Amino acid sequence: MNKLFFKIFTLTIGFSFLYFPILTLIAYSFNDNKRVMVWKGFSLRWYKELFQNEQILEAFYTSLKIASLSATFATIMGVMIGFSLTRISKIPARPFFIFLSSSPLVMPEIILGLSLLLFFISSNHIIGFPSSKGQLTVLISHITFSVAFVAVIIQSRLSSYDKNIEEAAQDLGTIPNMIFWKVTAPVILPAILSGWLLAFTLSLDDLVVASFTTGPGANTLPIVVFSKVRLGLSPEVNALSAIIMLIVILAAISIYLINRSNIKK
Amino acid sequence: MIKNLKKQNVWFVFTPYLWLVLFFFVPLALIFKISISVSEWGMPPYRDLFSFSENGLKINSTLGNYLFIFSDPFYIRSYLNSLSLAFTSTVLCLLIGYPIAFYVAKSKPSIRNILLIMLIIPFWSSFLLRVYAWKVLLQGSGIINSVLIHIGLITEPISMLHNHYAVILGVVYTYLPFMILPLYGYLVKFDLNLIDASNDLGAKPLNTFVKVILPLSLPGIVAGSMLVFIPVVGEYIIPEMLGGSDKLYFGKIIWDEFFVNRDWPIASALAMSGIVILVFPIIIFQLMYAKYNFKNE
Amino acid sequence: MSEPFLQIIDVSKRFDNVVALDKVNLKIAKSEIFSLLGSSGCGKSTLLRIIAGFEKPDEGRILLEGKDITKLPPYVRPLNIMFQNYALFPHLNVTNNIQFGLKEEKISKEEINHRVNEILNLLELNGLEKRKINEISGGQQQRVALARCLVKKPKLLLLDEPLAALDKQLRVQTQFELVNLQYKLGITFIIVTHDQEEAMSLSDRMAIMKNGEILQVGNPVEIYEKPKDKYIANFIGTANIFNVLNKNNQIIIKELNYEVKNINKKENYVKCLIRPEKISVKKLENQSDNLNIGVVKEVAYLGSYTKYLIEVNGFEFYSFMQNSLVSDNLQIRWDDKVQISFNETSIYFFND
Numbered sequence: 034m035n036k037l038f039f040k041i042f043t044l045t046i047g048f049s050f051l052y053f054p055i056l057t058l059i060a061y062s063f064n065d066n067k068r069v070m071v072w073k074g075f076s077l078r079w080y081k082e083l084f085q086n087e088q089i090l091e092a093f094y095t096s097l098k099i100a101s102l103s104a105t106f107a108t109i110m111g112v113m114i115g116f117s118l119t120r121i122s123k124i125p126a127r128p129f130f131i132f133l134s135s136s137p138l139v140m141p142e143i144i145l146g147l148s149l150l151l152f153f154i155s156s157n158h159i160i161g162f163p164s165s166k167g168q169l170t171v172l173i174s175h176i177t178f179s180v181a182f183v184a185v186i187i188q189s190r191l192s193s194y195d196k197n198i199e200e201a202a203q204d205l206g207t208i209p210n211m212i213f214w215k216v217t218a219p220v221i222l223p224a225i226l227s228g229w230l231l232a233f234t235l236s237l238d239d240l241v242v243a244s245f246t247t248g249p250g251a252n253t254l255p256i257v258v259f260s261k262v263r264l265g266l267s268p269e270v271n272a273l274s275a276i277i278m279l280i281v282i283l284a285a286i287s288i289y290l291i292n293r294s295n296i297k298k
Numbered sequence: 299m300i301k302n303l304k305k306q307n308v309w310f311v312f313t314p315y316l317w318l319v320l321f322f323f324v325p326l327a328l329i330f331k332i333s334i335s336v337s338e339w340g341m342p343p344y345r346d347l348f349s350f351s352e353n354g355l356k357i358n359s360t361l362g363n364y365l366f367i368f369s370d371p372f373y374i375r376s377y378l379n380s381l382s383l384a385f386t387s388t389v390l391c392l393l394i395g396y397p398i399a400f401y402v403a404k405s406k407p408s409i410r411n412i413l414l415i416m417l418i419i420p421f422w423s424s425f426l427l428r429v430y431a432w433k434v435l436l437q438g439s440g441i442i443n444s445v446l447i448h449i450g451l452i453t454e455p456i457s458m459l460h461n462h463y464a465v466i467l468g469v470v471y472t473y474l475p476f477m478i479l480p481l482y483g484y485l486v487k488f489d490l491n492l493i494d495a496s497n498d499l500g501a502k503p504l505n506t507f508v509k510v511i512l513p514l515s516l517p518g519i520v521a522g523s524m525l526v527f528i529p530v531v532g533e534y535i536i537p538e539m540l541g542g543s544d545k546l547y548f549g550k551i552i553w554d555e556f557f558v559n560r561d562w563p564i565a566s567a568l569a570m571s572g573i574v575i576l577v578f579p580i581i582i583f584q585l586m587y588a589k590y591n592f593k594n595e
Numbered sequence: 596m597s598e599p600f601l602q603i604i605d606v607s608k609r610f611d612n613v614v615a616l617d618k619v620n621l622k623i624a625k626s627e628i629f630s631l632l633g634s635s636g637c638g639k640s641t642l643l644r645i646i647a648g649f650e651k652p653d654e655g656r657i658l659l660e661g662k663d664i665t666k667l668p669p670y671v672r673p674l675n676i677m678f679q680n681y682a683l684f685p686h687l688n689v690t691n692n693i694q695f696g697l698k699e700e701k702i703s704k705e706e707i708n709h710r711v712n713e714i715l716n717l718l719e720l721n722g723l724e725k726r727k728i729n730e731i732s733g734g735q736q737q738r739v740a741l742a743r744c745l746v747k748k749p750k751l752l753l754l755d756e757p758l759a760a761l762d763k764q765l766r767v768q769t770q771f772e773l774v775n776l777q778y779k780l781g782i783t784f785i786i787v788t789h790d791q792e793e794a795m796s797l798s799d800r801m802a803i804m805k806n807g808e809i810l811q812v813g814n815p816v817e818i819y820e821k822p823k824d825k826y827i828a829n830f831i832g833t834a835n836i837f838n839v840l841n842k843n844n845q846i847i848i849k850e851l852n853y854e855v856k857n858i859n860k861k862e863n864y865v866k867c868l869i870r871p872e873k874i875s876v877k878k879l880e881n882q883s884d885n886l887n888i889g890v891v892k893e894v895a896y897l898g899s900y901t902k903y904l905i906e907v908n909g910f911e912f913y914s915f916m917q918n919s920l921v922s923d924n925l926q927i928r929w930d931d932k933v934q935i936s937f938n939e940t941s942i943y944f945f946n947d
Contacts, residue, residue: 491678491682494647494678495676497649497668498647498676499695500696500700502670505699513686514684
């Protein structure tokens with residue numbers, strides 16, 4: 034019983050530490066006071082102001098656009114990397130390709146951001162592309178660091194994948210060109226989806242790389258939020274946090290429920 | 299499936315590598331080039347590495363930027379501050395994260411999945427907003443001060459923000475999931491019979507932990523530690539939001555050199571020295587990654 | 596049995612309101628091979644884990660050589676367990692796995708080396724000392740798991756499905772090796788298994804378990820020949836179970852309409868068991884209207900013997916015939932009429 038007590042104690046403390054700050058922030062988003070931490074009364078005032086804030090809304094739209102494009106491209110390339118590393122048996126110099134694909138996983142984002150910015154400036158100088166910094170340069174940068182993360186997920190699914198099912202499909206009459214779409218893709222679909230989601234979150238969450246590579250008219254949500262809270266507090270950002278948490282929690286619950294029903298089947 | 303494709307079609311699979319070479323390795327090479335260039339006014343604010351004059355080819359390379367960095371205690375101190383921040387928070391994340399990962403992994407499957415989702419939720423929610431949450435909490439008028447005053451521990455609000463303890467707290471809080479998730483990944487595969495076997499052979503719980511559980515979760519410990527240590531060395535946001543003037547960190551110095559001082563060669567030299575310092579942990583991570591993800595082939 | 600070596604007294608265990616063990620009592624003698632046999636979920640593994648100390652019983656006590664060990668943690672109990680999946684430490688080589696337990700005792704280095712070498716010789720593991728666990732075969736892993744326990748010289752060795760992970764040929768060979776080893780060392784073995792053949796061939800005595808209770812304890816012959824009830828009769832081997840009618844001092848096997856004559860009748864039994872190998876069949880040449888005539892429904896030739904499924908009056912039962920005895924039997928086909936015979940002494944009467 035001693036052990037059980039210690040287990041419950043550890044988990045309670047651990048999860049309280051993880052959730053206390055987030056929940057406090059959500060609670061205070063309903064505070065009807067300009068001074069964030071002095072409670073005055075319940076109000077939806079900051080939510081109203083948030084939805085009237087053109088700058089935040091525009092940044093939110095920009096971020097969504099970049100994140101979904103970046104996630105899609107990163108997923109396509111991540112799948113290719115996953116395949117090339119696990120399925121081509123005679124890939125020459127495999128350690129080199131593993132090194133290539135996993136390097137961005139462990140590069141501090143400040144160095145990544147700086148090097149990409151200097152690259153874009155030089156490339157503009159030499160070949161005139163990209164013509165200016167903006168959404169395109171942020172997109173390219175986000176794809177670059179997301180690819181490695183997607184590849185990890187795809188590759189770990191593929192290495193535990195039973196290749197016999199592809200032979201079984203051939204045996205049952207599936208023509209070779211259709212095997213990927215009819216057998217392989219459905220089986221690794223969960224990995225593809227979670228890779229896409231991860232890339233999407235990484236892009237939506239990025240501040241440092243975007244700050245380096247952005248230009249006029251391409252302010253992402255983190256950049257706008259950071260400019261608001263860098264020096265002080267902002268009740269509108271409290272409301273924004275609450276909304277983001279709500280979306281994440283709903284997404285997590287639905288993924289949990291989907292997984293559970295899959296297991297039951 | 300690859301087998302069935304025509305030979306020439308196989309190579310499309312390699313296009314992502316081309317992308318990575320172009321947008322990851324070429325930029326790194328570029329900052330190396332700029333780091334050994336001489337800075338000057340203009341656009342770009344450095345002199346070309348090669349120039350042609352009447353005397354033929356001239357190479358304008360210099361190690362001056364590096365010498366400048368390493369002769370100035372200001373830069374060296376910021377390096378050491380960042381390394382010590384990364385080390386302290388990695389150790390703290392490990393100490394806090396290991397028991398959590400262990401108990402979550404050892405829960406009944408039904409409870410385990412719920413706990414796992416609860417671990418992932420903060421990981422998914424915005425990094426910036428989680429740091430901001432601590433800024434709100436640690437305010438002079440914030441909830442922690444209010445509680446402390448209420449229970450009579452202090453009479454005046456104390457300043458908990460803008461010092462390096464707040465930075466450590468913020469780093470541990472935001473990077474904890476990066477430690478817990480890889481640890482969980484190894485501990486959940488752990489065969490519980492091994493603990494029973496060790497007990498049965500006469501090892502007391504502490505010995506069982508040291509001799510069986512710890513060595514078998516070592517890959518998870520190393521992976522988690524690298525995933526915390528390496529990015530924290532370059533961390534910019536957390537020191538900027540929660541830190542004060544008591545300690546300066548590497549990430550902020552690069553940021554300021556680039557955006558404030560507009561000194562590209564110095565910023566690049568700083569970035570390159572950052573990579574040099576991180577080479578060792580990065581190699582450890584790479585070797586582990588290759589070993590544990592591709593060993594069955 | 597004078598002084599029982601291991602005594603299990605009124606042990607009960609529940610998991611979330613599911614009864615795993617219900618007031619189990621058992622006495623096991625020194626140096627015997629004792630099997631706990633039952634289908635999955637019968638509580639045999641729980642009992643083993645309670646003896647090893649991994650689980651604490653809700654009620655009851657465990658006595659080893661008269662000493663109460665119920666509350667002792669596993670690491671001080673003078674017994675060892677071999678796990679079904681062996682639970683070998685994947686980060687250690689063969690030698691380090693074997694000496695893991697010895698290092699926990701206060702023994703000199705020379706003594707450890709001596710005992711490890713002794714056990715390596717005994718189990719023919721020489722040459723594998725430096726191998727990692729995933730570099731040796733399943734049979735070798737099983738011997739390493741055994742060595743890791745035996746090197747500690749336990750008073751009692753618990754074996755959880757010791758042969759389940761081996762393939763069939765290796766299993767038979769290993770069975771004999773286990774029995775020889777036990778004979779040589781004199782250690783008491785308690786084996787948990789769901790395989791009745793394994794239990795029969797290994798054990799001195801065995802206990803049949805169902806729903807957390809022990810149904811019957813006895814040596815393999817007793818359990819096979821005199822099962823306490825229908826469940827045990829069916830669980831061990833193939834059973835032909837008939838209803839018995841007691842009419843005016845007559846005893847009649849209902850389905851065969853056969854009257855048992857030479858029996859000292861003491862009580863009214865309702866069932867009887869005749870094992871298939873005790874029923875013989877003979878092909879009828881001419882169609883006579885004898886009482887003991889059946890129709891062959893299925894024939895399965897298994898080399899050393901042949902299985903026949905016989906139907907009499909709509910009731911089906913088995914007959915196993917040694918192929919060396921009657922070569923005529925080989926000519927028995929489907930739908931043939933056969934004469935059935937058995938010795939009355941091989942009828943076992945019981946109540947359900």
